[in-house]
Each structure stands twice: as structure tokens, then as C-alpha cells.
Amino acid sequence: MATQSKGSILYKIIILVLIVGLILVILIPAKIWKQEKQEMKSAQFNMESIYEAEKFYHRLTNTYTTDQEQLLSVIGQDSTLKQAQQLVNHTQNLKNLLDSYQNIPYLNNLLIVDQNLSTISNDLNSNERWFKSREDIQSQAEKLNQELRTLNSDLEFPNYVETANILDTLYQLRRDLSDYNLQTAASRCADLSERLNGLLPNVELDNLQAKWAQLFKDLTTFRKDLDATDISKQTSVAARIREFSLTIDENMQLLKSINKAENTKKAEEISHLLSEQYNTFLQDFVITSKRALYKLAKEDSMVLYISKNNFISPVNGQPYVLGITPDSSDIKVESPMLLDELLAMIEADAGTISTFDFIPHYMAYLDTLKSIHQKVWLLKSYYDEILT
Secondary structure (H helix, E strand, O other): OHHHHHHHHHHHHHHHHHHHHHHHHHHHHHHHHHHHHHHHHHHHHHHHHHHHHHHHHHHHHOOOOOOHHHHHHHHHHOOHHHHHHHHHHHHHHHHHHHHHHHOOHHHHHHHHHHHHHHHHHHHHHHOHHHHOOOHHHHHHHHHHHHHHHHHOOOOOOHHHHHHHHHHHHHHHHHHOHHHOEHHHHHHHHHHHHHHHHHHHHHOOHHHHHHHHHHHHHHHHHHHHHHHOOHHHHOOOHHHHHHHHHHHHHHHHHHHHHOOHHHHHHHHHHHHHHHHHHHHHHHHOHHHHOOEOOOOOOHHHHHHHOOOHHHHEOOOOOOEOEEEEOOOOOOEEEEOHHHHHHHHHHHHHHHHHHOOOOHHHHHHHHHHHHHHHHHHHHHHHHHHHHHHO
């Protein structure tokens, strides 16, 4: 029994070792392939970065260079890309502040309500030609439009209407930020948010929600009646109204649970930061007088952040080879791995070719041709000087 027990343990150990070995056989190659893929990706990025840096250098100096130190020095002294990056940083700061302001729950819910109310109204108007085929449907649609106009009435809901208008303006400003220079955008954001902060505590929320409760019922009745007619085969307006109505109702419910005082305080804090951002832009006048820029172009980013590390291949640790074309019209960036592979391929054939008897005679003939070519150019130069 003892012998069987020892054998059983030995078999289990062998099985365990085999299982571990199998797992390693599967995992290790996958890890190596992943590493090789990452190295190839890094190598490609490095080569692109060097090429773009050379192009940038050429725009500045009208020449290319194989001198790494010279290339990095000239790029580092140029302020164009640094200013572009500063513009991106300023834009991102303003965008983030504006996003934080608009994402305050109270403001965000009010904006969603306003946008969806406008969408429903537009849908009712754009589908009027279908409603005319049924007098009862047309009558309901006209009544709903009237109720929607009431929600946008300056007389009944003046603070809500002005709040919605400012929120919509801020939304469009954020969406089209790159159409404005940063100073103008920041100034408008600061002014609009300050105006909005004074309105938020006085939005007629209770009356608005009560009005919406009745309108929601009327919209539900209308879309159900619409679905029962042939008009539903011509337009999907009923389904759209259902979707937008539910979105409005959901946000109306959320508005009931929001702490208005806390949200208003948060809005005031961010509005103050927007004003400070505008003052910062004024101090950096040259840069912020330009249009907002979300990010650098890929090529510019490569040039701006290029370093000595980019000149070394991550595959074999060898430097990339730079070669300027004979007419100086372009520069080539070649992988040291490729050159090593080509050299290995050539060496074998070169050894065989060197044993051929005609090679020494051919090399002597080639030297003679080079000598004649040099003498011709010397004579040509001499006669050119005499003629001029």
C-alpha cells in the first residue's frame, strides 16, 4: 500500500509539471509576440518622428541634417510648436471648466428638458403635412404646440426661459469652441455664467413641473391616437415624441430631488474660475488671441516631443540610419534591423563572388573609368572658367 501511495504522488507531480509546462508553452510565445509587436510599433513611431522632425527642420533651414544634436537643438529653439502646445493647454483648461459648469446636475437637467421640448415642437411642425389628412389629429397637434409655446413664455416662466436661452448659448459655444479665439470664448463664458447664476435660484420649477405633468399626458394621448391612424405608416413622429417625452419626464423627476442651493453654489464657484481663466488669457495675449485648438496635429506632436531616445531602435538598440537623397530633396530614415538583414543576405553571396577570376580585371577597368571621368570634369571646369 505504501508503494502505491508513493507512485500515486509521483504521477500527480508529473501531471502537475506537464500541466505547468503546457501553460508556459502557450503563454510564453504569446508574451514574446506581444513584446515584438510593441517593439515594432515603437520603432515605426520613432522613424515617423525622425522624418517629421527633419521636415520641420527643413522648413526652418531649407536643408536636411544627419546631425542628431543639430536637429534637436534647432527644433528646441523654435517657439512655434511650443506656442501651439500652450494654445492647446489653454483650450483644454477652458473646455474642462465649461464642461464642469454644464455638468452641474441642476443645469444639465434644465438643458436636457429645454432641448427635448424644442425637438418635440420641431417634430410637430415638420410633420404638419401628414396631420392635415386627419382633422382630429391636426387639432391635437395645434393644441400641443400652443402648450409648448406656453412653456417658452416670458410672461409665465421668465426666469426659466432666460435660463434655458443662456444654457443653450453656452452649449453651442462649447460645441463650436474652435470657431472662436480663446479670449472671446472665455469672456463670453464668464459673462453668461455670471448672468445664469443670478437666475438659477428663481427658476419657476414647481409651476414648470406642474405644467409639464399635464403636457406629458396630452402628448401620450396624442401619440397613441396617431399610432391608430394610417399616418403612423408615413412617419415615425409618434415614436420620437414618446422617446423625447420620457427623457423630459425623467429629468423633471431628477430636478425635484436636486439640492438647488448646493448646485447654485457650485455654479458660482466655477463661474469665478471662468473669470480667472479669462484674466489668465489676457496675460498671454499673443497666444490666446488665436482660435481655440483642442490638440496638436499628430506630426506636430511628434516633432515637439522628439528626444534622443527616438533615434535608437527598441529592437536592437542601434541608431536609425539617416540618408539625404543625392539632390537634397528628401531624407530617408532606415531601420538598422533592415540593414543588418540585408548585410547578412549580401555577405554570403559576396564571399562567392570574390572567388571569380574576372573580378580583379573588372575593378581595374572601373578605376580607369573613374579616372577618365575626373579628368573630363577638370577639363570642363577649366574651359568654363576661360569662357566666363
